[in-house]
Amino acid sequence: MAQRSSRLEDEIHQTRPFRSTSQEAALSLFRTADIIRRKFSQVLEPKGVTQQQYNVLRILRGAGEDGLNTLAIGERMVERTPGITRLIDRLEKKSWVERQRAPGDRRCVVCRITPSGLQLLAELEAPMNDADDQALSMLSQSEQEQLVELLDRIRDGQSDP
Amino acid sequence: MAQRSSRLEDEIHQTRPFRSTSQEAALSLFRTADIIRRKFSQVLEPKGVTQQQYNVLRILRGAGEDGLNTLAIGERMVERTPGITRLIDRLEKKSWVERQRAPGDRRCVVCRITPSGLQLLAELEAPMNDADDQALSMLSQSEQEQLVELLDRIRDGQSDP
DNA sequence: AAATAATAATTGACTAGTCAACAATCAATT
DNA sequence: AATTGATTGTTGACTAGTCAATTATTATTT
Numbered sequence A, B: 001m002a003q004r005s006s007r008l009e010d011e012i013h014q015t016r017p018f019r020s021t022s023q024e025a026a027l028s029l030f031r032t033a034d035i036i037r038r039k040f041s042q043v044l045e046p047k048g049v050t051q052q053q054y055n056v057l058r059i060l061r062g063a064g065e066d067g068l069n070t071l072a073i074g075e076r077m078v079e080r081t082p083g084i085t086r087l088i089d090r091l092e093k094k095s096w097v098e099r100q101r102a103p104g105d106r107r108c109v110v111c112r113i114t115p116s117g118l119q120l121l122a123e124l125e126a127p128m129n130d131a132d133d134q135a136l137s138m139l140s141q142s143e144q145e146q147l148v149e150l151l152d153r154i155r156d157g158q159s160d161p
Numbered sequence C: 001a002a003a004t005a006a007t008a009a010t011t012g013a014c015t016a017g018t019c020a021a022c023a024a025t026c027a028a029t030t
Numbered sequence D: 001a002a003t004t005g006a007t008t009g010t011t012g013a014c015t016a017g018t019c020a021a022t023t024a025t026t027a028t029t030t
Helices: A007-011 A020-045 A050-066 A070-075 A081-093 A114-135 A142-155 B005-011 B021-046 B051-066 B068-073 B080-095 B113-133 B143-159
Strands: A097-101 A107-112 B095-102 B108-114
Touching: A007 A020, A007 B143, A020 A050, A020 A114, A020 B021, A020 B095, A020 B113, A020 B143, A050 A081, A050 A097, A050 A114, A050 B108, A070 A081, A070 A107, A070 B021, A081 A097, A081 B143, A107 A114, A114 B021, A142 B005, A142 B095, A142 B143, B021 B113, B051 B068, B051 B080, B051 B095, B051 B108, B051 B113, B068 B080, B068 B108, B080 B095, B108 B113
Parallel strands: none
Antiparallel strands: A097 A107, B095 B108
């Protein structure tokens, strides 16, 4: 078994080696995700949007004029419903989203993106695409595909979330 | 160029294909990290520790009796200092950590793990090791190393954070 | 020695994610 | 028709991460 010296050990000033590659991989995953998250935030913050808000706006753009209710938005995100409710509170306050009690089933709240929300997304499209590309630019196309495949298999293999 | 059908597209009910593999990879990274984070939380929550608190406790165990000041803890984490301060407030409240103004430089606050903090880490060691291993168990050793290498290169390639 | 700058840590105000409890509405029964 | 039960969404209380501003101490300069 090769005794590889680890980049991550230096990064976090860790003196002891990792117990296992699985531990290193998990930590590596967390740190990499955090760093890329931060990069995206640099694009979004000047516009006053957070990453989660941006996600919801894109989901609502995809839903079109029919809109989506709160639970349905939650299904498309990792987050639980209480968070979504308050997140949309803030989007509504900024007039990027509007809410309306569903006429058919008055328990449901239909959320729709507004024209100014669409405008915001349009302005963010190019810089966000650039951010994606830059964040992964050090990997070749086939390496990126390799990465996606490994990550897919990890998510696939998680027993019962 | 192969038109691969994407697992992630199904997962988030996305109707349109990803704009690019880099976009898919970034999203894949976020979702995978979140899912594994959640798995770890299942081990930690019963003990009343959060993941960040657990990280800080391990850092302080590594520092030994000399302890570490607040800024030094921050350097070993992704987080900024204000977060660390309040995080340690909570660890102190639960008697897992103690703080003391440094005698030499009274601006610094030295944080040390307590015996009950060490006890907690000892109890968590085995289940956390299992969680690491289970989370990555669907990948072979060499695939895990491949993943670590790809992730290292991504972090390495981020310009100036 | 007094004034200024630099450093360490904290507080305030915000966004966010989580769980538990709750309110409102709809569906199904009796 | 009135009660029970399920679904949908919200609120409360907590942990967390972020930025800007502040305090306390130390270092440097005049």
